[in-house]
Amino acid sequence: MTGNLSETRVDATTDMPEEPTQALRFGRARTARSSALQEDYVELIADLMAAHGEARATDIAKRMGVTHPTALKSITRLKREGLVTSRPYRGIFLTEAGQELAQRVRARHRLMVEFLLALGVPAEAAEADAEGMEHYASEATLAAFGRFLGRLRRDI
Amino acid sequence: MTGNLSETRVDATTDMPEEPTQALRFGRARTARSSALQEDYVELIADLMAAHGEARATDIAKRMGVTHPTALKSITRLKREGLVTSRPYRGIFLTEAGQELAQRVRARHRLMVEFLLALGVPAEAAEADAEGMEHYASEATLAAFGRFLGRLRRDI
DNA sequence: ACTGAATTGTACCCTTGGCTACATTAGTCT
């Protein structure tokens, strides 16, 4: 009785994942992709607030490497989602929900970077890769990363 | 002289990455995001060819969890990019370039899954997370994953 | 208080990647 309960089901004849299983996985990846940008904005806004006491649209745009109308449009979406507030010609502020999201996203970002560094990935690659990968790591994967770091530290 | 040459430069006063550095990282993540879908399609087409000897539009759509017009539109884009060919009412075929891409993407996918499994991530989470994360892992990160697996195997 | 520069806002355009609805073709079974 060595069978792993959570083993992925594959079609015996094709050695591919079953169709509905695979469709669900791609669907989850699509969902994650659609929130990735928002997560990055919220994290960045929190960082700017912490560093400069305010988050200006221009700074956000510069940091994101995007033109200011593009940034403004994304910020409008964040407002609609209740993550951010702003009054004309004033800065951008995180709502309660925005701050909570920022905190989670920031912790995840740090864990991801730390993990890659611990594995021996050069710093710049670790930062760049983490910026993309972080949005697709489930709680289970983050937990595994944490265990790995814990083990490293324990074993000096 | 312990300074790491590849250490990320941060603004000393704000403890944030410098603006152009961070903008470049977000830019790279955007680029990766825009090729992620194409990579998944090409990988899937190769898998279907291997399993069934052909790749039909309907099967691709079902596997991707998407309606067939959506799949067809993506396939049209793959044609434009020279990764795929097709004649009306016949199947989809990978070009030389498409097959090469498929091979690289498939190897990367397997490495990613194997790595997560080795870390103790449950199989279904490993598969799902890999589907998203794979597109953002640089060569440096993939190499680190490979080293980790090698060490595991060596140390029994 | 004025003026010029920087910031912010707005209008409009494009591509990607979703969808539904409908038309056409191919394939299968009697």
Added chain:
DNA sequence: AGACTAATGTAGCCAAGGGTACAATTCAGT
């Protein structure tokens, strides 16, 4: 051969996220 079904193609809609060009406002420095 004809008819039904499945597959494929096409048209048109939408939202997100990128861009340019230009208008309006704020802010600093004189």
